[in-house]
Amino acid sequence: MNIEHFLSDTISPIVNELFGLTSTSNDIILQKTKKEFEGDYTLVTFPYIKAAKATPEKTGELIGEALLKANPAITKFNVVKGFLNFSLSNDFWVNEFNSISKENNYGIKPANSSGKQIMLEYSSPNTNKPLHLGHVRNNLLGYSVATILKTQGHDVIKVNLVNDRGIHICKSMLAWKLFGNGETPQSSGMKGDHLVGKYYVEYDKAYKKEIQTLIDSGVTKEDAEKQAPIMLQTQDMLRKWEASDKETIDLWKMMNGWVYDGFAISYKKLGVDFDKMYYESNTYILGKEVVTEGLAKGVFYKKENGSVCIDLTKEGLDEKVVLRSDGTSVYITQDLGTAIERFKEFPKISQMIYTVGNEQDYHFKVLFKSLEKLGYDWAKECYHLSYGMVELPEGKMKSREGTVVDADDLMDGMVVTAKETSEESGKIDHFSNEEKEQLYNTIGMGALKYFILKVDPKKKMLFDPKESIDLHGNTGPFIQYAHARIKSILRDYEKSTDSISISTTIQLHEKEKELIKLQYDFSKILEEAANTYSPAVVANYIYELAKSFNQFYNECSVLKEENTAIKEFRIKLIDTTAKIIKNGMMCLGINVPERM
């Protein structure tokens, strides 16, 4: 039972009777009482002063008196202007805590209970270069939202659509052919994706050089870009690829293989995974039937030059080409086809979520609107999980200018910093080497993941490497540390917490009540995070909880407490706190160590 609902249901009939209103419990404006005031919850009484024909103070008094009589859980109240602050009884909170601690799932609903199946696409890398910081945000966000949706009992299918074909892929292939001397990941010792990325850069260098030579010989810049021999060779290679030329396909398969081996390592480090992989080399042909279908339905129309368009000007969007005049498909053609294909392949899914950066906001508006006009009801349920760019202190990342932050370097750097800090603290000297390595990894990745996920996905964020490796304050390691401390206390307390039941005779300490209140919010927070697709909601909540524990820890000794009943209650209280921290961090894909 939700406390707010319970209170609203109590208050609603009271104000109706007092003032002759017909409000429902949804109209009741309730909030948590601010720390500076006494009380647990606050009713805003401004809306009633007209009907009450009284001052805000008097109105508050009237409602407060009636509340005291109506519900024994409400013990006292005070009125400040139009705010009625009331307190709930000690017994009430103890009982609430008892019911929280009896649930063993702590806000996480059992799998498949909702019956809703959702497909969530994220990552979507290109196979011509390694992952960078932008991909890191994408991957962490997609994985986390999938996990959060699962806590609501939805069945989530995580998919990755790999962009493995096209002119940009041919560029690294050609460069390798021209300058590679048969270099392989084995021979060079390089990670496959980095090796391929190296040749993508080589290509760009050679291309620029050729352009400059042409410009120097009097060709315009525009023409030079088209005429550069290496560009012509690339286009030739793409044609060969499309014609399934064996040599080209073999090279493509080999180099993509290297990239996939490299990605597998990065994904593992990131802790993300997928239920199904899609490859654009398979899906890029999809969507042509959709165009035929759209033409028949009159949703699309053919232009004089043979290209097919959709007119979305009435919807406030533009006219958009869905098929080129030469009959080949464009980006959106594939997306239309792929979406329809997926709903056929998985008839039970009711929603598609695309984790893609906000530079494609417009594209997805067009895509969803087109699907809707084609008559697919599920189009309304499609969602673009749009996230802001990651910027660096020096400015924007540009792959060509080498100002990108490589994902592998970044992760390794975080782990190294975690190692240095941990060694400095000297707390884990007794750990085995294996345990140490695992801990450095947990802390370093925890810092990185939390740093990125605590920011609202919709907003662009600034990634300052110096700040991201900070382990103090609102950070992942801070929360991990709080968890490790709780576990340490629980280890020193030998008995099992399961047998403990809390008596209502215990008088709650202020900090204890705060912890209970926060714990009570966890399921509500998860629901909110799932509705808004925002891991940040969970991250900021867990930070509050961990901080609240630290304050409690500083004020109340747990193991030193002499009163057994209080001691047991506190053990139980921090045990549930640890469980919620663990579950919350799980939603962010962050591990919490037992000790650190």
Added chain:
RNA sequence: GGCCCCGUAGCUCAGCUGGAUAGAGCAACAGCCUUCUAAGCUGUGGGCCAUUGGUUCGAAUCCAAUCGGGGUCACCA
């Protein structure tokens, strides 16, 4: 230029279905380790919530305009 997003402490971010004196962290300064892990806790300073107007009992929050920043406007993906 059209459309979309964003402007909150020196910095990074919360708060936004309208509610009390706008919150955290970092950085700075001052305290707290003989007590369950100080990666912690407590305190101090720091704000015309971009600007102006509107809506109302009440606006950081909703609406409009302006200024500033970003994105996007391909038969690229």
